[in-house]
Amino acid sequence: MSIDWSALGQVTAVSVGxxxxxxxxxxxxxxxxxxxxxxxxxxxxxxxxxxxxxxxxFLACATVVAYGIRLIVPQFH
Structure with a gap:
């Protein structure tokens, strides 16, 4: 098993940002x-x-939350 540390760092940076x-x-x-x-x-x-x-x-916040839920829930794909 190999961990792609670069990809993990990118995901962490984007999540925090x-x-x-x-x-x-x-x-x-x-x-x-x-x-x-x-x-x-x-x-x-x-x-x-x-x-x-x-x-x-508040609309911008709701849009970001809805987009995150869309990415997580497979029925929305």
Whole structure:
């Protein structure tokens, strides 16, 4: 039995990179949601932009999770 250490390293690097990216995008979504619900200022533009940011970030996270599930479950191939 032989282990392809290069391939294992690539898979590890991609997994860590994607995990960090998804966490960062989710954090930006929470930040946008906080801006949308902020009761301090009456600027409607900030609330709309915050809500749009949250929706886009959470949609991106959901897309990555759905793609990962698609790769894992053989019935989706």
């Amino acid at each position: 994607v995990t960090v990216a998804v966490v960062a995008v989710f954090t930006l979504g929470v930040l946008g949601l906080a801006r949308a619900q902020d009761g301090h200022g009456e600027r409607a533009g900030v609330r709309v932009a915050g809500r749009a940011q949250a929706v886009l970030c």
